Amino acid sequence: MVLDRRRILLYISIGYSGFECHLSQLFNISILHVEYRLTPEHPLPAAVEDTLAIYRALLRHNILPSQLLFMGDSAGGGLALLTVQAIITHQLPVPRGVIVLSAWTDISASGESYTRNRHTDVIMNTMNNDWILAQLLGPNHHQLSADSPIFSPLFGSFEGFPPMYINVGTAEMLEDDSRGIFKKAQDAGVDVTFEEGLHLMHVYPIFFPYYPEARTTLDHINKWIQTIFNQKDTK
Numbered sequence: 001m002v003l004d005r006r007r008i009l010l011y012i013s014i015g016y017s018g019f020e021c022h023l024s025q026l027f028n029i030s031i032l033h034v035e036y037r038l039t040p041e042h043p044l045p046a047a048v049e050d051t052l053a054i055y056r057a058l059l060r061h062n063i064l065p066s067q068l069l070f071m072g073d074s075a076g077g078g079l080a081l082l083t084v085q086a087i088i089t090h091q092l093p094v095p096r097g098v099i100v101l102s103a104w105t106d107i108s109a110s111g112e113s114y115t116r117n118r119h120t121d122v123i124m125n126t127m128n129n130d131w132i133l134a135q136l137l138g139p140n141h142h143q144l145s146a147d148s149p150i151f152s153p154l155f156g157s158f159e160g161f162p163p164m165y166i167n168v169g170t171a172e173m174l175e176d177d178s179r180g181i182f183k184k185a186q187d188a189g190v191d192v193t194f195e196e197g198l199h200l201m202h203v204y205p206i207f208f209p210y211y212p213e214a215r216t217t218l219d220h221i222n223k224w225i226q227t228i229f230n231q232k233d234t235k
Contacts, residue, residue: 007229008063010034010095012051012072012080019206027222029069036079039136044151051083056092065093069225073203074174077103081153081181088160097163097228099221102174102203103181105154107136108146111176120171123202127173154180158188165193165224167217169200193224 007029011020024031036050058068072080077100084098118125133146149156154177164185168178178194185192197204197213205221208214 006067007069008032008058008067009069009071010051010054010080012036012070012076012083013074019208022208023071023218026218027225029225040134043137045082047079048082048086051079052086052090055083055087055095059092065095068095069097069099070095071099071101072103073101073206075104077101078105078107078153078177081105082151082156084161085149085153085156085158088157094160094162097165097225098161099165099167099225100178100181101167101205102169102172103153103166103178104174105177105181106147106152107133108152110147111174111180113175113177113179114173117171117173117175120199121173121202124173154184158185158190161185161188161190163191163193163228165195165221167195167197167205167221169197169202169204171199172202174202195220 009023009027009029009031011023011031012034013020020031020033023029032054034051034054036047038047055068059065070080070084072078080098080100081103084094087094137146137151146152147155158181166178166182166185168175175196182192182194195217197217200213205214205217208218
């Protein structure tokens with residue numbers, strides 16, 4: 001397959017290189033794996049500054065925003081949303097769309113699913129939120145608010161967002177993080193698609209080699225990508 005190099009997907013993740021290679025072929029798109037400064041050495045919002053700098057650099061190199069998609073999973077999904085919010089705040093042209101898988105959008109852990117799904121989430125159920133906040137926010141974390149939109153995109157604005165695709169499993173602690181941004185995006189008039197994986201785990205699409213539900217979700221995302229590109233191309 002010859003990839004369509006006019007289309008670039010900026011993938012923000014903790015690192016699934018094999019998954020990204022699969023997505024590149026499935027979506028027929030060039031994928032840019034985004035590296036950024038990590039906590040605790042570089043507390044938030046350092047990572048947002050880095051992803052925003054990468055986006056600015058692409059625009060400076062004559063890459064059109066209509067050629068670009070953001071995609072992220074888990075904390076990378078939250079970072080993708082924070083980046084788009086920063087793009088809008090800085091009055092830059094928005095990318096073509098954003099896709100998030102099991103996005104961590106509320107580091108204050110206020111959603112009911114943090115309790116409701118603790119015993120069904122086989123990946124996140126040992127999460128110590130106090131320790132995580134200390135790593136994310138730095139030594140002054142007690143003086144900072146975890147529900148600030150600087151750190152938690154759920155509490156930020158979704159006005160002006162490009163089309164969104166939100167995916168989450170109903171067995172994971174972050175379920176309400178995704179449901180919350182879905183509602184906020186709807187209220188802001190965003191063209192948003194929401195897909196839940198019934199009884200499925202955190203970032204379940206990465207398990208596409210093992211079960212059909214993951215492959216089905218990736219096929220749905222692929223169709224969504226092709227649709228939004230075709231819609232824009234006809235204008």
